[in-house]
Amino acid sequence: MNLLESKVIQTKFEKEIFIDEISNIELSGFQYPNKNFSYYEMMIGVDLLRIRNNEFYGTKKSYFGLKITEDLQSIVIFEPDLQSIFAVKNEQEKQAAIELIDYLLIESPKFKELVRHMIYNNKQANVVSDMEIQEHNAKLSVLEGLLNVGNLDVKMAVQTKNIAC
Template sequence: MNMLESKVIQTRFEKEIFIDEKSNIEINGFRSLDKNTPFYEFMIGLDLMRIRDNKYYGNKKSYARIRISEDLQSLFVLEPDIQSIFAIKNQQEKEAAMELIQYLLIDSQIFKQVVADIIGNLRKTNVVSSLEIKELKVKLAVLEGLLNVTEENIQFTIRMENIA
């Protein structure tokens, strides 16, 4: 029997269930350093199954913004401005969402496979300019760092941020 890992966030209105499968994890929106942003950033999207009154209520995609310091030593989890996994949740529910993200970044082998797949695809990318090569090296360094995240690396900051 093949058992799947899942995590449940119980909210006032429903249960949001994350099943640890590749198809339920998305990594996108990578941003590199520039003179206005001294950090790297990307979004993690999770497909969550919703159960309300013990009935399937549909799926939803929820996001968390991940920010990594310039020295690649600290990782911050922030609330994005759209489809936030922290939206409309009280403090206890937000803590459950943080626990889910912490599980994902530290313990989930499926998440690490998703990251490894992205790294593999990036390594196959045909780049020609020195700027593209530099950007590719940065992405690879950030993503390779995600494969070795520890609890000490993570800092949760739940606040809305609109970064232009």
């Protein structure tokens, strides 16, 4: 029997269930540091099954962002403006979301497999100019760093936005 790894975020109204499969994880929006911004940045999306009143209520994609320092020694998790995994959650529910993110970045074999696949595809890319080569090498370094998050001395902090009501 092949059991799937899953994680559950229990909210006030429903259960949000992440099933650890490559098809349920998305890495997008890779940005490079520039003179105004000293981080690499990317968005990670996870598909969550929603269960309300013990019935399937649909799925949703939730996102969180990563800011990674140029020296690849520090990762900051941030809350995106739209479809945030932290949206409409109390502190306890946000802590459960952080535990899911921690699992995804450090332990998830499917996340690591997705990153390895992205590294392979990047290595196959045809880059020509010096700028493309620099960006290509930087992206490879960041992706390879994501494979070793659990082995590095990485500081993790969550930046959330305070919205006045």
